[in-house]
Amino acid sequence: MTEDARYSHTSREHNRLLLLALVQAWGGKCYWCRTPKTFRDLQIDHIIPRNPRGGAVQGFDVDSAENLAPICGPCNQEKGNGEFEDAPRVDAMRQAAMSHAPAVQRNLARFHKNDAVVKALLAVTAADLASPDVAESIEAFGAAIMPVFREKFPRVVDARYTKDYTRRFPPVEVEGRQSQVPEERALVELDAEGQRALVILEDVLGMPMPDALRDIRSYFSRDIDDEVKEWLRRSESRQYRSADLHGRPSSNRIGVYVYEVRYADDQVTLTGELEGSFAAYVEDAERDYEDWSPSRLADFDFIGPFGATYSREGLIDAYMDVGDPEENRWRHSMAMLDLDE
Known part of the structure; x- marks a missing residue:
């Protein structure tokens, strides 16, 4: 070989x-x-x-x-x-x-x-893990080999583990072409302490992680819209002559990335980042005055930290900050290529 x-x-x-x-x-x-x-x-x-x-x-x-x-x-x-x-x-x-x-x-x-x-x-x-016999053999092998890993390779056992909760949608046909519907991306990164906290969140507080991620998206939707509008208002005096939102940012897919899960005082706190995109009509502060259209449709990405705390009563505390969005000229260039085709 x-x-x-x-x-x-x-x-x-x-x-x-x-x-x-x-x-x-x-x-x-x-x-x-x-x-x-x-x-x-x-x-x-x-x-x-x-x-x-x-x-x-x-x-x-x-x-x-x-x-x-x-x-x-x-x-x-x-x-x-x-x-x-x-x-x-x-x-x-x-x-x-x-x-x-x-x-x-x-x-x-x-x-x-x-x-x-x-x-x-x-x-x-x-190995075909879908086979019950194979899965049973692998499980038995894992139980036997794990003590060896804990003793000889502790970094492997204690390494952070990322669980993918992304919702995937089947392709749809649009005008005779197969198109992939955008995904609701969601990742949860867990260390050993986070894995224990996840068990408490789901088994003790009765909040499955997919439901918590859906809660977070729903809870922050209005805040995201308001913060983006405020950022565009401030940008009018700094980056653009004018800036008008085109649609609500919360109507687009919002990515949720949980980097830490912690338990304390009968509460589980999830912290991480929210990621999304939106479009706005902007007029550049410095532009070519021979340009026939001073206003253009621009694409923006935002990412910012969030925290959400759960108790037996559900979501009891949360905060977020979308930060300063950045214009995504790559997406705009690809859209123009699609139009040219």
């Missing part, structure tokens, strides 16, 4: 180990949406597709680690085989892949130092 960090068109076993090496090098995240995922939720993606509609890039080895990254299924479907030669985002991902390639090669070489380790990795990564 080759140890080269290249995609194989003949060996599934090699590609499983290669995916493990990629996942480690990229920090256990989907490179496209930056969402932490488990190994089983990720696939190997060719950043520049093997058969792009715009043609292959001359002199570039599409199967090398410099062009490979771990991607989740929904993002792989979204990305597709488009024309990416001049796309800034894809170019940035190619640069990142080139910087990660040496680590991918080192990870793969480390796996191959011991044949027994290779066989164990292949067996675990290929």
